[in-house]
Amino acid sequence: MSSEVTGRAVDAETPLLTVEGLEKHYVEESFLGREHERVRAVDRVSFTVREGETLGLVGESGCGKSTVARTLLRLEEPTGGTVRFDGTPVESLSGAARREFRRRTGTVFQDPASSFDPRMTVGRSVAEPLRVQGVAEDRHRPVVTDLLERVGLEASDADRYPHEFSGGQKQRLALARALVTNPDLLVADEPVSALDVSVQASVLGLLDEVKDRFDLSMLLVTHDMGVVRQVCDRVAVMYLGELVEVAPTETLFRDPRHPYTRALLGAVPDPDPDPATRRETVELRGDVPDPSDPPGGCRFHTRCPEVVPPGSLDVEQSAFRAVMDLRVAVRSGRVDLETLRSRAAERADVTTAAVGVDRLASAVRERFGIPELSDEEAEACLAAALREVAAGEFEDASDRLAAQFTSPCETRSPPESEFGTGRVRCHLETE
Numbered sequence: 424m425s426s427e428v429t430g431r432a433v434d435a436e437t438p439l440l441t442v443e444g445l446e447k448h449y450v451e452e453s454f455l456g457r458e459h460e461r462v463r464a465v466d467r468v469s470f471t472v473r474e475g476e477t478l479g480l481v482g483e484s485g486c487g488k489s490t491v492a493r494t495l496l497r498l499e500e501p502t503g504g505t506v507r508f509d510g511t512p513v514e515s516l517s518g519a520a521r522r523e524f525r526r527r528t529g530t531v532f533q534d535p536a537s538s539f540d541p542r543m544t545v546g547r548s549v550a551e552p553l554r555v556q557g558v559a560e561d562r563h564r565p566v567v568t569d570l571l572e573r574v575g576l577e578a579s580d581a582d583r584y585p586h587e588f589s590g591g592q593k594q595r596l597a598l599a600r601a602l603v604t605n606p607d608l609l610v611a612d613e614p615v616s617a618l619d620v621s622v623q624a625s626v627l628g629l630l631d632e633v634k635d636r637f638d639l640s641m642l643l644v645t646h647d648m649g650v651v652r653q654v655c656d657r658v659a660v661m662y663l664g665e666l667v668e669v670a671p672t673e674t675l676f677r678d679p680r681h682p683y684t685r686a687l688l689g690a691v692p693d694p695d696p697d698p699a700t701r702r703e704t705v706e707l708r709g710d711v712p713d714p715s716d717p718p719g720g721c722r723f724h725t726r727c728p729e730v731v732p733p734g735s736l737d738v739e740q741s742a743f744r745a746v747m748d749l750r751v752a753v754r755s756g757r758v759d760l761e762t763l764r765s766r767a768a769e770r771a772d773v774t775t776a777a778v779g780v781d782r783l784a785s786a787v788r789e790r791f792g793i794p795e796l797s798d799e800e801a802e803a804c805l806a807a808a809l810r811e812v813a814a815g816e817f818e819d820a821s822d823r824l825a826a827q828f829t830s831p832c833e834t835r836s837p838p839e840s841e842f843g844t845g846r847v848r849c850h851l852e853t854e
């Protein structure tokens with residue numbers, strides 16, 4: 424059965440777009456051809472886009488934000504969850520109702536160069552969605568030329584070909600094409616990241632202006648917090664397939680609650696001249712884990728600068744983080760013993776064969792920046808584990824470290840908690 428999506432019946436109480444528990448999992452084939460890996464690209468993602476607002480969906484490359492955009496537009500089928508557009512579940516739409524949903528959702532993607540057929544005039548390309556909607560050909564030209572002018576191009580550009588336009592102009596053309604069916608929601612996925620820095624601001628300014636002029640709601644997918652600050656009303660932060668914080672932009676920049684948000688913001692230059700109030704720079708170390716095998720508990724615990732030490736342990740948080748870095752490296756077998764052995768030999772002015780287990784264990788400790796721990800029992804455990812690492816007994820070292828240094832962040836998934844008009848998932852908020 425299909426449901427209708429016609430007209431615009433949203434108000435402040437009914438968001439234009441509601442995403443609830445969205446999931447997108449892929450099953451990847453192993454190199455032997457057996458299906459075995461479930462990649463959890465998107466997990467339990469919920470947010471709304473209200474009428475007239477711009478919501479930024481941010482996170483590092485590979486965090487699943489583009490998959491969220493493609494899934495909610497039904498360019499990919501979700502594994503679970505619900506997407507409501509104007510109150511109607513999108514999965515229930517078919518036929519004319521599905522076409523009407525397409526009409527009401529415009530899209531702009533990252534690479535303007537690949538989104539135009541080089542053999543078609545841009546006028547024909549911009550009019551393509553009208554053709555799909557069955558609008559009579561003789562009505563295309565006035566709509567297209569009007570839109571070209573509104574996005575800062577000229578009506579006569581309709582007769583030119585894509586290669587005659589710069590990257591920034593092509594993105595303006597892509598925007599004109601997204602607007603040609605008079606949509607209510609614009610989904611823009613990294614709309615300026617492929618553009619020269621010198622034209623990014625003007626295209627962003629245009630997006631913002633068009634959003635107001637056409638009375639649109641917008642979902643802006645980006646990795647760039649500077650872009651978010653410039654155009655978004657609210658921000659949803661994603662890490663490894665999950666939402667970790669949602670808040671109004673101003674609140675998020677003033678008082679980021681999630682350590683990952685703090686790290687993202689730490690990478691953005693803060694113009695505040697006062698060192699007392701200037702945002703602290705947070706260095707985010709380590710690789711983003713493999714989404715086919717996400718870490719248990721809080722998925723950010725393998726990199727979180729604020730990961731919580733177990734209550735039984737009397738150690739500084741920074742020392743605990745350093746031990747966690749060692750654990751993550753040992754678990755994945757990524758401790759380069761040969762390089763450390765060579766360095767230790769060079770420093771002691773001996774041959775590599777003369778570097779014993781204790782000297783190599785010290786080099787490993789130094790490599791991970793682990794100080795001597797004040798907790799005697801923990802220090803003894805750590806010293807024994809370091810010797811095991813130096814002897815190449817990674818599995819034993821991993822088990823030993825896990826027994827003493829397991830964080831509550833690894834074993835329990837943080838619940839969602841609300842603050843003001845935002846929400847966050849982090850144990851620091853609840854404990």
Ligand code: SF4
Nearest residue numbers: 721724727832849850
């Ligand atoms: S739950 Fe723990 S690991 Fe996750 S963000 Fe909070 S402090 Fe960091």
